[in-house]
Amino acid sequence: MGKKSIILLFHGTSNYDDSREMYANIIKKFENEFKDFHITDAYSSSAIRKMILNEEIFPTIESRLKELKNKNIEKIYISPIVILQNKDYSKGFHTTTKFKKDFSVIKYGESSLSTPEDYDNIVSIIKKEFHKNDYTYLFVGHGGKHHSNSAYGMLGYKLYLENESYITMTFAKGIGINEIKNKLIKLNKKILIVPILISKSFHYKNEISKDIVNQIKELGLESEVMDRTFGEWDLFLELCINKTKKLINN
Template sequence: MIKENKSENNFDLCKKNKKGILMVHFGTVKEEVRKKTLDSINMNIAEKFREFQVREAYTSRMIIKRIYKKEEIRKNTPKEALRLMAQEGFTHIVVQASHVINGLEGEHLKDELRYFKDDFQEIKVGEPLLTSPEDYIETADIFKREFGSIEGAVVLAGHGTRHHSNSAYGMLQTVFNMRGMEGFYVGTVEGYPALDDLIPQLRKKGVNKVTLVPFMIVAGNHAVEDINGEWRETLEKEGVSVEVIMKGMGELPDIQQIFVRHINRALNSEEENMGNKKDEILKSI
């Protein structure tokens, strides 16, 4: 649990501190997509936090391997990036992932951070895109501004997961509905709801035109193969006219701003030890 702490944080206590932000991305093999999304996010963070040095890491080892074979560029894993930052004398760091939900990738990242708890004076961790209720509301409003004038239904295609965090997609759909965005639908490629779950809803509403939009940070292989491929073909067989907007969320400045806000929150918050809090309750009896 994160507790807000508006007082001066340890990152500001000493001008001799060497402060860094490690941006962690799943990654993408597509160079042009990297430039429009992940590189753009990194540059935006560097612009907003000029007193920090910004580094990056990729979590997908397969993507790291494929980029190296294709471009001879070696992206670091989070462990490698943290090890280098420790060697370079960083004292205080914020680790901010561009993950959409609090899923398996985020859990694995936190496991990796435990190896470095003694290498830095302080490590802060920013939250994924969809964490607080405000995140869901803000994200819904961003999509309404970007795509609300489109004729027909807008179907957002997320990645999805078997992890319990997949429920985030259902919560986002609830927020859409409660904010009067009845023409917006959320589906997933590898979770629930799948496209097959959405089609009966589209039939019931008499939808004959759909715009597919990746609900992913990058419009990478999933967007090309699954959304612009299988999803488009399936809907067209249903007699639905389909358009695809091949644009990852990472390209949207307002989405990038949510990650900026999460870094600020991490800097001005402290993690609350629930174990100690529970033990304190029982000391009085």
């Protein structure tokens, strides 16, 4: 069969100490599921790496691939534990092309929101978790200028078709509070803010837990922030594991 490795590709976070346990837990889950694979990690964000100034904490895909090449690993499967196929995701993909001759197999997986099936799967696990009639559920993603952020619009539409108490917004460019405030006011329920983030990042602590909470308060509504991100959510990690199995077997 040859030596095989799965690289778990994370974005990275400036709040590493708060997320260290989360990363370790995800790696452990993959080790338990893929016992005949060498499991390691890599991080896609160059911006985060510049903040941390320590590549040992957030190794690049390139450094991991060089390391695995030296260990005589033959088959590589890169499993992105990220929401979108953004700029950093694309850079990672292009990095792998330099190593095609170094491994008998090197495959680069899809992000969590890539295919129509992905949206259906995310909606399915959200339905299992969030179903109290006395709440409005506000799902908050990053947003931004990159075209991949349109995925939040697709997810929001799918969720709203399922349940009118499922509302989606972004804290950067995309779907702002002014575009959803009338729906929130009309529903007139307590709002549970659900971060569409992998880790408890700077954005979790600031844009979500402070800025959006204050914006909702100004609407005269009560809110609370879910204390788990997607990286701490077992149902989401099961989806990541299943996507990795498909990557390996297809």
